[in-house]
Amino acid sequence: MAAAEASTDRIRHYLGAWSAVSVLQFFAAEAATIAGWRGPAPYSRRLNFISDLGQVSCGLHGTREICSPLHALMDVSFVLQGVGMVIAALLITSAVLRVAAQDRAVLAQARLSRALVARAPRTARPSRAAGRARTTPAAAARGSLAAAIRSGHPAVAVPWAATLAVRILLGLAGTGVAVVGLVPQDSIEAVHLVAAGAYFVGGSLALVVLGLLWIGRSAAAWPVLLCGGASFVATLVGGAVRLHVPEPGTLERFMGYPITVGIALVGAVIAYRLGVPARQARALRRVRA
Numbered sequence: 394m395a396a397a398e399a400s401t402d403r404i405r406h407y408l409g410a411w412s413a414v415s416v417l418q419f420f421a422a423e424a425a426t427i428a429g430w431r432g433p434a435p436y437s438r439r440l441n442f443i444s445d446l447g448q449v450s451c452g453l454h455g456t457r458e459i460c461s462p463l464h465a466l467m468d469v470s471f472v473l474q475g476v477g478m479v480i481a482a483l484l485i486t487s488a489v490l491r492v493a494a495q496d497r498a499v500l501a502q503a504r505l506s507r508a509l510v511a512r513a514p515r516t517a518r519p520s521r522a523a524g525r526a527r528t529t530p531a532a533a534a535r536g537s538l539a540a541a542i543r544s545g546h547p548a549v550a551v552p553w554a555a556t557l558a559v560r561i562l563l564g565l566a567g568t569g570v571a572v573v574g575l576v577p578q579d580s581i582e583a584v585h586l587v588a589a590g591a592y593f594v595g596g597s598l599a600l601v602v603l604g605l606l607w608i609g610r611s612a613a614a615w616p617v618l619l620c621g622g623a624s625f626v627a628t629l630v631g632g633a634v635r636l637h638v639p640e641p642g643t644l645e646r647f648m649g650y651p652i653t654v655g656i657a658l659v660g661a662v663i664a665y666r667l668g669v670p671a672r673q674a675r676a677l678r679r680v681r682a
Contacts (some may be wrong), residue, residue: 394589406667409444409484412647413660415477422470429463434439436461439640443649444578444585447471454579470576475571478596482564485663490555493611494660552606559603566595566652593631597624603659613662620655624648 426446430436436445441457447467451460461467509618578585600665627647638644 403667405484406486406489407664409481410660410664410667412477412484413481414657415660416474417657419458419470419474419653422466425472426461426463426467426508429461429466430572431459431460431462433460437642439488439643441642442578442590442636442645443642444573447574447577448579449577450579464470464577466579472571474568474653475567475574475592478567478570479564481656481660482560482567485560487553487560489663490559491552491606493607493613493666555602555606559599559606562595562599562602563656566592566599569593569595590632593624593628593648593652596656597621597628597648600652600655600659602623611666613658617655617658620651620658624651624655627651 423443423446427436427438430446431451441459445454445457445459446461447464447466448461449461452458471610488654569588572588573585573592576584576588598621600617600621602621604614604616604621607614607617624647628643631648636644
């Protein structure tokens with residue numbers, strides 16, 4: 394029973410991690426759609442917005458002449474990117490995400506939580522039956538974390554709340570970019586712009602918070618934090634000037650590209666870390682053979 398539950402947990406987290414990595418398909422879709430551009434002027438990453446590639450109709454939009462025959466490819470890419478982010482937010486648990494899927498850290502935080510629960514009032518402690526029912530490290534971590542949070546100890550409650558915020562922001566950002574694909578800029582522009590804003594703000598903040606949580610736990614903490622910080626600053630600038638700059642496409646890409654790269658990096662780190670125990674076990678078997 395415990396082995397089956399552990400296997401289910403591992404599969405769940407692998408699916409979540411690779412869903413995060415899958416957002417990289419955006420770059421391939423963007424390049425292909427740009428190659429199919431048929432506007433009167435060549436598509437420019439410096440001057441054109443990313444959403445221009447997903448516009449359904451050919452014609453003037455603002456001051457830009459747009460014609461993107463492969464708009465469906467770009468819009469589907471937006472939707473898939475959003476779905477990947479939402480799946481990652483749902484499947485990667487807080488217990489694993491908080492410590493960058495470091496197996497020993499997951500167990501350590503479970504021990505810390507149990508110690509805090511032991512010192513908490515009896516009303517905050519989990520029942521013995523519930524404790525016996527959770528047999529896998531991930532399940533034990535989740536159960537003891539929940540109990541420790543109820544105890545109100547900041548050593549557990551604050552990081553857990555921050556990780557939950559990351560998952561919520563990631564889900565919000567994913568929903569936003571999916572709506573961007575479902576509602577192109579030449580359909581209901583207000584909805585399109587709000588959804589894009591949710592993606593930029595939610596995605597950048599999720600990476601900033603997660604990067605801070607990962608400091609000391611993964612070498613990827615600083616790249617993740619850099620991606621989130623760069624995107625967030627660019628988003629603030631873009632919002633302040635309403636993208637009225639000489640190169641709006643460049644600014645928008647500083648807002649969006651780091652989010653895609655950062656989320657894929659998070660997924661790759663978690664996927665790699667999840668496989669560490671199995672790789673160590675195989676290496677040990679080879680040594681003993």
